Amino acid sequence: MNERIKKITSDVSAFWKSRTKVQKGTIIGSLAGIILIAAIITFFSTRTEFVPLYADVAPSEVGRIKETLDAQGVENQIAPGGTSILVPSDQVDSLLVQLAAEGFPKSGMIDYSFFSQNAGFGMTDNEFNVLKLASTQTELANLIKGIKGVKDAKVMISLPEEGVFLSQSNENASASIVLNTEPGYQFTDVQIQTLYNLVSKSVPNLLPEDIVITNQYFEYFDLQTANSNSTGANVGDQMAIKKSIERDLQRQVQTMLSTLMGPDKVVVSVTTDIDFQQEKREENLVQPVDEENMAGIEISAQRISETFTGTNPVAGGTPQGEDATDNFTNYVEGSNANGDYERTEDTINNEVNRIRKEIVESPYKIRDLGIQVMVEPPTPDDITSMPEGVQGDIEQILATIVRTSIDKDEVEQLTEEQLQEKIVVSVQPFNGKASTVATTDSMIPWWVYVIGGILLAAIILLIVFIIRSRRNEEEELVILEEQREELKIDDINNEKETEATLRRKQLEKMAKDKPEDFAKLLRTWIAED
Numbered sequence: 001m002n003e004r005i006k007k008i009t010s011d012v013s014a015f016w017k018s019r020t021k022v023q024k025g026t027i028i029g030s031l032a033g034i035i036l037i038a039a040i041i042t043f044f045s046t047r048t049e050f051v052p053l054y055a056d057v058a059p060s061e062v063g064r065i066k067e068t069l070d071a072q073g074v075e076n077q078i079a080p081g082g083t084s085i086l087v088p089s090d091q092v093d094s095l096l097v098q099l100a101a102e103g104f105p106k107s108g109m110i111d112y113s114f115f116s117q118n119a120g121f122g123m124t125d126n127e128f129n130v131l132k133l134a135s136t137q138t139e140l141a142n143l144i145k146g147i148k149g150v151k152d153a154k155v156m157i158s159l160p161e162e163g164v165f166l167s168q169s170n171e172n173a174s175a176s177i178v179l180n181t182e183p184g185y186q187f188t189d190v191q192i193q194t195l196y197n198l199v200s201k202s203v204p205n206l207l208p209e210d211i212v213i214t215n216q217y218f219e220y221f222d223l224q225t226a227n228s229n230s231t232g233a234n235v236g237d238q239m240a241i242k243k244s245i246e247r248d249l250q251r252q253v254q255t256m257l258s259t260l261m262g263p264d265k266v267v268v269s270v271t272t273d274i275d276f277q278q279e280k281r282e283e284n285l286v287q288p289v290d291e292e293n294m295a296g297i298e299i300s301a302q303r304i305s306e307t308f309t310g311t312n313p314v315a316g317g318t319p320q321g322e323d324a325t326d327n328f329t330n331y332v333e334g335s336n337a338n339g340d341y342e343r344t345e346d347t348i349n350n351e352v353n354r355i356r357k358e359i360v361e362s363p364y365k366i367r368d369l370g371i372q373v374m375v376e377p378p379t380p381d382d383i384t385s386m387p388e389g390v391q392g393d394i395e396q397i398l399a400t401i402v403r404t405s406i407d408k409d410e411v412e413q414l415t416e417e418q419l420q421e422k423i424v425v426s427v428q429p430f431n432g433k434a435s436t437v438a439t440t441d442s443m444i445p446w447w448v449y450v451i452g453g454i455l456l457a458a459i460i461l462l463i464v465f466i467i468r469s470r471r472n473e474e475e476e477l478v479i480l481e482e483q484r485e486e487l488k489i490d491d492i493n494n495e496k497e498t499e500a501t502l503r504r505k506q507l508e509k510m511a512k513d514k515p516e517d518f519a520k521l522l523r524t525w526i527a528e529d
Contacts, residue, residue, distance in 0.1 A: 003513075023465070030462045033455035040451075050077055050086035053095055054104075056152070057083060065104055069095075133157060140202050144177070147195070149187060152180035157203055173206040175199055177213045179221075183263045186255075192221045222247070238276050241364055246270045253371060253401065257394065265376045267430070273368035275407075278360075285355040296350035306343040365407040371398050372424045380429040391425055398423045 019027070054065060059082045066085060069076045074095065077086040087095055137155045144153040160171035177199065181187075187195075196208045213221040222244065250270045257266040289296045373394065379385035399419045406414070511518040 026458070026462060026465070030455070030458045033451075033458055037452055037455055048075065049089045051089045051092055052079065052084050053087045053092060053099075055079075055084040059083065061104075065099065068099065068102070068104065133159060136203065140199065143198070143202070144179070144195070147191075149182050149185035149191075150179050151182055154178045155199075157206075159203075160205070171205075172210050173203050174210040175203060175206060175212070177211070179213065179215045181215045184258070187221060193223060195221070196223045219251075220247070238274070238364075241276075242272060242274050245274065245366070246272050249369075249371070249401070249405065253373070253398070256397065257373065257375070260390075260394075261375060264430075267374040269372040271370045271372075272366055275365040275367045280358075280360045283355070283357040283359065285353075285357070287353040287355065289351070289353060296352040298348055299351045300349040302345075302347035304343070304345040304347075365409070366405055367407065368422070369402050369405050370422050370424075371402065372426075373398065374426045374428065374430070376430045377427055383427055383429075386427050391427060394425050395420075395423055398425070 016024070053076075054062070057065075062078065062082060062085050066076060066078065069085075069087065074091065075088060078084075079086055137157055140157075141153045141155045144150055144155070154177070156176045158174045158176075160173060192213075195213065196211055199211050199213075200206050200208050208223055211223075215221070220243075222240075247270075249272075250268050253270070254266060254268045257268065288294045375386070375391070375394065377383055377386040399416075402419060402422050403414055507518070510521070
């Protein structure tokens with residue numbers, strides 16, 4: 001056994017000494033890579049990956065779920081914030097089914113299944129109405145959650161009290177809904193109208209105008225009705241138009257800056273001053289056809305020319321039928337009667353452009369506009385992490401929006417100082433932003449694949465190199481054997497092999513290959529002698 005170990009050691013030592021430095025470095029690097037890959041695979045295959053079992057539940061509910069899991073011996077963790085509980089990924093499905101069978105999570109919401117499980121004769125009308133309202137709110141919230149773009153929904157319904165007498169008028173119901181929408185999802189007007197109709201048809205005496213729907217960012221989803229094209233004749237319409245303009249501008253700026261800075265990094269507020277003065281007038285204009293010469297088109301002309309030459313009596317006397325005492329009717333005698341008379345008269349009818357305009361001015365104009373923007377830097381705690389020039393770009397974008405939105409007839413061209421007064425950009429961290437639980441990612445990083453590919457290529461090259469080296473050694477051995485056979489000389493003595501010579505050769509071979517056994521054999525022979 002020792003001889004075999006020594007032979008293996010000597011072979012390995014000879015093989016190592018016969019390698020070059022590059023080959024030695026390749027072998028050492030390959031072995032180190034194999035060990036590293038084995039360590040990485042062992043780490044990822046043996047570690048426990050935790051994923052959320054329940055998220056966004058009440059802390060009291062999380063405590064009850066944790067007690068149940070601890071009693072069952074299931075490993076679990078509480079996520080930061082205390083509203084989520086994490087369990088091993090391979091046990092999520094079985095735990096969900098098992099806890100659902102036990103009635104978890106007990107959110108405290110009452111649905112229609114409560115009546116089938118707890119119906120009894122001792123329930124009063126008031127208790128029944130309270131439970132019915134709670135179940136209606138729960139079922140309506142679950143119905144809204146199934147809509148694309150809605151992660152969660154909270155519904156609050158207010159029902160009027162029923163009168164004792166039929167003559168008493170019943171008031172309309174009202175509903176307030178808060179949606180937790182997916183980041184960046186935009187609802188169309190048709191989807192919003194469908195949502196209003198869904199809620200309105202689910203509750204008796206609930207009109208669409210008595211429903212208020214908002215999201216977690218306090219953005220209202222207004223219903224576009226037939227009165228959307230109102231000219232702002234009353235205060236309600238004017239406020240609705242003002243709110244619609246501000247909302248559209250806010251969404252436009254919010255979408256654009258969120259694309260630049262990232263979601264939940266920008267908060268936008270827009271204020272406007274709207275002129276709701278409506279003007280209707282009629283204009284009758286007359287303009288020349290030829291504006292350069294201020295002339296029209298001649299449609300008719302009359303020219304009269306009179307000439308007189310000769311002698312007539314001098315006019316004088318008193319006109320017939322007039323008062324002689326009237327100084328204004330007396331003719332004065334002239335001293336001469338000879339003279340020339342010439343009269344020319346031109347009458348021309350010109351046609352001009354007659355323009356009649358009925359003008360209705362726009363029912364509302366933006367007289368003033370202000371935009372306030374709060375931006376969170378990439379590193380919230382470090383204001384200096386904001387890239388240089390980004391704030392200036394944001395101000396330039398907002399200045400363009402303000403310049404193009406304000407009515408040109410109301411305000412002349414705005415200067416840079418006036419634009420800066422209408423724009424505010426503040427860079428600071430958001431302290432009131434809701435924190436989200438980061439789920440563990442089960443995907444292996446890309447650099448592991450890169451390192452694994454490099455090590456695999458190194459191992460393949462090493463194997464090819466070892467195979468080639470062994471083939472070269474075998475070829476060298478074959479060549480040496482052939483040379484030995486060529487140099488082999490027959491024994492001259494041609495000694496005949498007897499039993500004694502055969503024993504002697506066996507003993508020599510034994511003494512060479514197994515010296516310990518040969519020594520034991522000699523001791524035995526000596527002891528026998």
